[in-house]
Amino acid sequence: MVLNGTTRTVSPGSASHPRSRPEAPERRAGLDGGLRNPRGEPEPSFTAPPVTFPFSAIVGQDEMRRALMIAAVDPSVGGVLVFGDRGTGKSTAIRGLAALLPPMKAVIGCPYSCDPAKPAGECPHCSGRTDARRSHLAPVPVVDLPLGATEDRVVGALDLERALTRGEKAFEPGLLARANRGFLYIDEVNLLDDHLVDLLLDVAASGINTVEREGLSVRHPAKFVLVGSGNPEEGELRPQLLDRFGLAVEVTTPTDLPTRIDVVRRRDAYERDPAGFCASYAKADRALQKRLTAARARLSTLDMPDATLEAAARLCLALGTDGLRGELTLMRTARALAAYEGAETVGIDHLRQVAPSALRHRLRRNPLDESGSTARVARAVEEVLGS
């Protein structure tokens, strides 16, 4: 639970990468201005430190952290939407997650980071070649979709430089290509331009990005976990986009004083000594990473008893969620949580824990009861699953 940290694009945050990112030297000199402490040394600069606030150092916000971990364990859950007040650490958590993800195997040179173990299928880079595809360990991409991004950069377009200098017609992959097999993070998702939303809806549903522009015709894989964050006061989200997110969590500013002090203290410590602060949480971050890897391995072997399946169905029935999507997400989420917690079977208790995040944005819309959707889920959970 912290305030926003650094921007992170394609995450360098794997074990093989050092976490620090060098800053241009002239920038440092310029920034400190006249501020020097009594020993005559320049003070460490206040903000935008070269590292990311560690995920494990986030105070509270258990539901958000759990939802992000679940999406990391099982990407098929379908993305996470984080809605909440300003300054509740939404962006920080997502950027911290990027630093935590274990690296993945990817085909060398493939702009879509294809998995060497899987058939190339839609990939224009890998499907054409017969030679053995060599692979390397690469960090899981966590791609930022900044506000104001233009369509050509999102879907990819004709490579301007090559076209201008060499007269070649080449496809330059965009952000969706970079996000393949990783995460696509949209801050202020509710402020996204309408035509970009349409585009994302289509790609998020199909996992394939189809580019038909400037005389190009390209299809490439674009399977990613959509992570959105925003402040509901600044605009509502279109229901269709809402539906694309598997989990929805609400974050609020903590109100009890000790937690608040803890948040400010950690953030302050981080701002004063980013590297030292991250080092002190490196062990906790590594432990989380191990747990994540173990959970992924356990996912396929987990036992889903009939009683749990039935309970999930009854819960969705009681809430009147539309279609099967809610039920499916609920079960996948519960399974991922069970794996993460190291359980043998998926139990009722797992359902109970994930039901609010998996279902609260899928209730049949009673527009006036919007604020009470969390309470409605909680009531149904109590009625159907017992307390």
Next chain:
Amino acid sequence: MSEGESSAIWADALRVARLVAADPHGCGGVVVRAGAGPVRDRWLDIVRENLNPGKPLRRMPAGIAEDRLIGGLDLAATLVAGRPVAQAGLLAEADGGLLVAAMAERMGQGTAAHLAAALDTGRLRVERDGLAETRPARFGLVLLDEGIGEDEAAPASLTDRLAFHIDLTTVPPSAMRPVLRPPCDSLSPESETPPHGGAPSGHDPVAELSEVAARLGIASLRAPLLALRVARLLARLDGRAETAEADAREAARLVLGHRATRLPEHESAPGGEPEEGEPSPPEQAPPEQREPGPDPEEGTGQASEDRIVEAARAAIPAGLLAMLLRDGPRLRMPRAGKAGAKAVSARSGRPMGARPGDPRRARLDLIATLRAASPWQGLRRRAEGGGTCLMIRPDDIRITRFRQRTETTTIFTVDASGSSALERLAEAKGAVELLLAEAYTRRDKVALVAFRGAGAELVLAPTRSLVRARRGLAALPGGGGTPLAAGIDAAGQLALGVRRGGGTPVVVMLTDGRANVARSGIAGRERAGEDSLKAARLFREADVRAILIDTAQRPQDSARRLAAAMGARYLPLPHADAGAMSAAIRSARE
């Protein structure tokens, strides 16, 4: 305002100017609420004088275009160089210095979001026009806010990120005179400066400022963090390594005071009891806020927090103080009528940029189209051997997008029960007809919901058609019970539907507020009253502008309470006729 007060405000403004110039990005920046004039200009000059030479101070106009703000392709240079050349936007150009945003109260959400992202991360990511780059953008923001009244203010997403807020509206030019040239030591508090490097005994700025923020009812955690940074900055400017209590006090005054949403409990006397005479209602100080007070650090710690609270309290604006005393805690309500009031339209309104599209369904943006086509001309000529003519492809075509104020839909929600005498219904019908006639010139729509007997019904879906409206109205029957809750629910649902469709709903409710049918449809005054208040609170959550017209012959408390619960404006009109009613609605809506 006395001369002493305005020169005190001016002295604070000078401190803020120095602080923000010393560490623009660390402080986030400052909201300057003032009209254009010599005072504001002088203040900006002082900021500029204090800013390190070589640090930029850039001015940002109100309606800045996105490509200028965050940068993009430099067309001229691209054509000359034969390869894409990036052009820095204003945000990157302000790196290390200050960005002064004029008319911040008119700033759009998109611009605000860009600024907020840069303030958070200190860098700017650009993904446009075939470019992908990250530039440093560690600037501080000065929002010049010329707003008048509560509703007109700089975007909250930005003000939350800026440490300071100064209000120069009441400062006359004469107040500037004594301190025109700020003394260099104006930052160290004059009389009460503790010995240098003094008294770190038990002084914990993090805990103190966090607690002070909590006691002032400040929800955002950015506030104590910014206050902490300012306290550290004050200490550093004073040449000390550690913050002293005086720094925390000063920071609380400058950073936390203006954010207060409630009055701190009166300085906790040893027992911590609030004073008897305080007119604040008991719920103003929730128990969990008071509990942590005594326990973290007894004695001196508590006393120092009290002193800091007092310092911040002194900075709470006078108007707010009066309002808090009167109304209790200010509800954190989204501002009314903003979200739905603007929408993107294909054909009319204020232009807001171009995007690729089909000119048959929207207006062609010729300049943007030529811009998009020009880098390719050389290539296309080479490929297709055209002469000197421009070669434009369908992909180049850009259309203009417009933003326009959306039409208003007035939803009349009429109590058609027996208790609301039948004549009321006739008056409501008359008002609807009058407004409808206006709608032709105003682009407004009108809808009619009636509730009577066991429930509510939509008599007239949003329409502009006078004929249909007359027909619907004529057929409206009266009599039966008063299912108020059902009526409020129906109005709210319709209003949200209108908003989703891009319109701006205004609910006009005509009732005497005396419900006697519960949501379940069962008669019973008590249950019905509870239900209607519950429905009203839900309605308030939806944040729809509303007017409640009390139609009772003698206005009563029930309707007034209902209006308060709905967040609606209350108009008692015991004898209003159709003309008076429609005039009142018009004035309330504007």
